[in-house]
Amino acid sequence: MSTSRDGGRDRAGQGGPPPLRPFGLVLHHDGRFTHEGQPIRNRRLREHFDRSVEYLPEERKYVVRLRHFRGEVEVEEAGFFVRAVDLDRGEVQLSDGTREPLEVATLTESGIDGALLCRVKRGLVAEGLPARFDHGAQAELLQSIEVAGEGLVLGVGGRRVPVPLS
Structure with missing residues (x-):
């Protein structure tokens, strides 16, 4: 009988891990x-x-x-937090220590206080999960946004990408 990462028995076995509560x-x-x-x-x-x-x-x-x-x-809002932004690579570093692509098209503002959020972890969920920018990462990102014509753009990985914020 195999064991799972949390030490419980495999779900196919007699007694899987207890239900989450x-x-x-x-x-x-x-x-x-x-x-x-x-x-x-x-x-x-x-x-x-x-x-x-x-x-x-x-x-x-x-x-x-x-x-x-x-x-x-x-x-309450996001399970992951953006701790750092690497615009040259087009990546964000998350609170769990992983790096994810920065998907500029997914940038939105928090309905709670206006902080920036983006979508990450598409390998787990097709639509992605929300990640909230901490103060430092948000300041770094906002300093790099430029006005271009009627909209905003961000330099990511050598390209200028439209920013969906107003």
Whole structure:
């Protein structure tokens, strides 16, 4: 019988991992984690949560892993955050440590506070998942946007790409 990454038995076996249920962990729009309404203050734990956020497409849920524990996370706006932008390569670095292509056409503004979001992780979900730009990455991106005629463009990988923001 095979075992899964979280130490449970394979779903095809007798006892798969227990069903995911919320356990009070919330990832807020600004990147803060709270547990049952209380802020997570331990820096190392917050950093671990940032790196370990995963999206499970079959369950359509976000989870974090802590050793063998796997728990569902309530995500307020985006499960991933853009920490850095590399316009020469056309990539963004995400809070989970991965790099993804910057899809300029997917840039939108948050309905909560106007921060920038883009779509990432198309390998998991065809339409992608939202990633929110942190302050530094957003400032870097906005400084590189230029006015061209009636619209905005961004230099990405040696090309000038239209920006869908007004």
